[in-house]
Amino acid sequence: MAEFWRFAGVGYFPKLTRDPAKAGTVAVQGVDLFQHVWALHMDYRMVPHPQVPGRKLRAALRTIPSLDPSPTFAAVTLENEGVAIYLPATEGELGAFRAEPPRREGYWRQTRAEDSQMPWPAPDPDWAGQATFLRALDDVERRADRFAYRGMSLCRLCGCRNGFEDLTFDLWTWPGGFRHYLADHHVRPSPAFEAFILAAAGAPPL
Numbered sequence: 001m002a003e004f005w006r007f008a009g010v011g012y013f014p015k016l017t018r019d020p021a022k023a024g025t026v027a028v029q030g031v032d033l034f035q036h037v038w039a040l041h042m043d044y045r046m047v048p049h050p051q052v053p054g055r056k057l058r059a060a061l062r063t064i065p066s067l068d069p070s071p072t073f074a075a076v077t078l079e080n081e082g083v084a085i086y087l088p089a090t091e092g093e094l095g096a097f098r099a100e101p102p103r104r105e106g107y108w109r110q111t112r113a114e115d116s117q118m119p120w121p122a123p124d125p126d127w128a129g130q131a132t133f134l135r136a137l138d139d140v141e142r143r144a145d146r147f148a149y150r151g152m153s154l155c156r157l158c159g160c161r162n163g164f165e166d167l168t169f170d171l172w173t174w175p176g177g178f179r180h181y182l183a184d185h186h187v188r189p190s191p192a193f194e195a196f197i198l199a200a201a202g203a204p205p206l
């Protein structure tokens, strides 16, 4: 299902902004979003950065529980403390673009036996491109956006403490601890993610 969104503006939370000159609001249906408390739904869309052409951002879907009906919007904090707001749109509307949830890599089920659609990390001793891929991954991870999540992830294979954040770059998201599975357990990424990272890093194909 195609989903369309449009950029609505950049606002600032008055209490979170050190520079009072950075006042700004985004109103939806007459409601100033920045005067209310937002709920987070752990659902995301990859949207274009409002100021940097070609750069994608992971915007979180939000609602305002104190309002009935609540507006639905997507929001992402920018480097300058501003919060970019995106609103649902219809195809063909001025400024409308197609936005999808991030493509996910390296999110495993909790235990091997768990009944879940999520994958389990499987070492692939025949993966010959490991070193090349890890160099490319390091390059992309230096340029990726990072989002801390609550708590610490443990490695499913050796139990070590393994990361506390998600990384996003272009249309993809993966955990910071994904690299450990590749480097220390010889787990091979999916073909789609492998191709994406190698291309993003400008590395030659394997």
Ligand SMILES: [Zn+2]
Pocket (backbone or CB within 6 Å): 155, 156, 157, 158, 159, 160, 180, 181, 184, 185
């Ligand atoms: Zn491990």
